[in-house]
Amino acid sequence: MADPRQKKICETIRELMHTATTGRSPFTIMRPATVDTGGAPNARVVVLREANDGVLSFITDLRSPKAKEICAQPLVNLSGYEASSSVQLRVAGRARINTDEERRKKFWNGLLPHTHLLFWSPLAPGAIVSAPEDLYTEVELLNGDSAKLYAHFGLVDVIVDCIDWLDLSTEPPVRCRFARTRDGWEASWLAP
Template identity: 40%
Template sequence: MQKILDRIWALLTAGANAGQVRSPFTMVQIATLGLDGAPRARTVVLRQINRSQSAVTFHTDIRSEKVAELKKDPRIAVVACDLEAGLQIRLEGIATIVDRGERKDTVWNANRPRTLILYRAPLRPGTPIGSPGDAHVPPECDDAERSAGSENFCLVDIEVSKIDYLDLSPSGHVRVRFIRDSDSWQGIWVAP
């Protein structure tokens, strides 16, 4: 089971460090509880992995509904899959919003301007608009100083407490469930 756990963290790390070539584990789906109690799912980009802390991170707009949902109920689920390889990794954990401080600033400064322009948008994500152009970043934002929009940027750290790994290889399906116990992971085989 240790080899499988190592593989999980290696796949997630490759997803967060995709660079020029995206890994199947770069874009993952997250699920939260909506403010009305209904489930909500969306896709985010996996940005950082910290295996020693059993944490994964993505960033988002502080004005988004997912941030409000996580502030109300920090439980979150993540699904990552490689359809060609027949692999699925599911994570469960508790989210923490990082909206200030040195770490947030460091991550902001490490991102490409093309990524950061999203946070300069005048409207919060999900705002109804008359036409797509109404949500575009004004042209003067292209020349804005690098910190413009940083007030809308935040990290979402997920402290992972459960991992479910499913391998649907033709040679035989394998499924393992890991539960974090203090600083170690306990695994059990489960039926696929």
């Protein structure tokens, strides 16, 4: 990147991702879109947990449609928006369920206990129940059994291929794309 404005935007993106994973910011909550079994887009929100060296990580229940969709079709797109600065980020990449047991365990042990409880149900996310309150009477709760909770825990890594930055606070708006190449990151200005 020869253009100093693009270098500054690139550094700002790194700072935003760092802040999103070490504290709370609008980019802490990202919206990954996957492709469902019928070929349709399927978007939801996740908490961004880690951003390192062009890899973004979040957690999921391994029984969830999201995990199954990632295994079947790893191409994903994550988006986020910070209203106070009028900045939108779109990230395209390849997702994978991390199978490195040492990293999974370390990640799991770094989560707060209330986050472990996201994996409490013996039913898969999205399973049909007769009524919300019946879930607690129809199923045997895992009661914090760490091994059973951990069995449902998935760590998703997204290898970033492209980041699209759109700053709507300027006149005219500024849009820049950063694409991964063999030699690093290539920046291009885009029409907003």
